[in-house]
Amino acid sequence: MEKQILDILNAGLGVLKTGQEGLEKAKAEFNKSFQELAAKGAADNSEASVRVREFVDKLLNEAKELSTAAGKSYEDARVKIVEQYNKVTEEVKKIVPPEQIEAFKAKLTEVAETVKKAVPSQKSATAN
Numbered sequence: 001m002e003k004q005i006l007d008i009l010n011a012g013l014g015v016l017k018t019g020q021e022g023l024e025k026a027k028a029e030f031n032k033s034f035q036e037l038a039a040k041g042a043a044d045n046s047e048a049s050v051r052v053r054e055f056v057d058k059l060l061n062e063a064k065e066l067s068t069a070a071g072k073s074y075e076d077a078r079v080k081i082v083e084q085y086n087k088v089t090e091e092v093k094k095i096v097p098p099e100q101i102e103a104f105k106a107k108l109t110e111v112a113e114t115v116k117k118a119v120p121s122q123k124s125a126t127a128n
Helices: 002-043 047-095 098-118 122-127
Strands: none
8 A cells, every 4th residue: 555655656746747847848948939039030120120129119218208207206296295294294383282283193093003903904814
């Protein structure tokens, strides 16, 4: 009985090893074929190929510019929000007594803790 179990185990390991070797061989063949196709494509300087390359290059540059502009807009908006928050905070400090501000902060912290306890964490939520 032990020999049969060991034979089955060894056969399973052999299947895994063969599968792994086959996968590595297929990956190497795919990479080789891909490189050959890329070389053929790079050697193609026909008008259509040149236009396609120019179009893709232009598209990539526009996407990069848009991404940069979006990042800049986000940063500008964030800076303005922080500035406004700081202004409001300073005005509140002038109007509201410090004890009330501290009481409000404490209550806000309490609410935040209650919310954290009520909402499941990301790890436990994704585990379900």
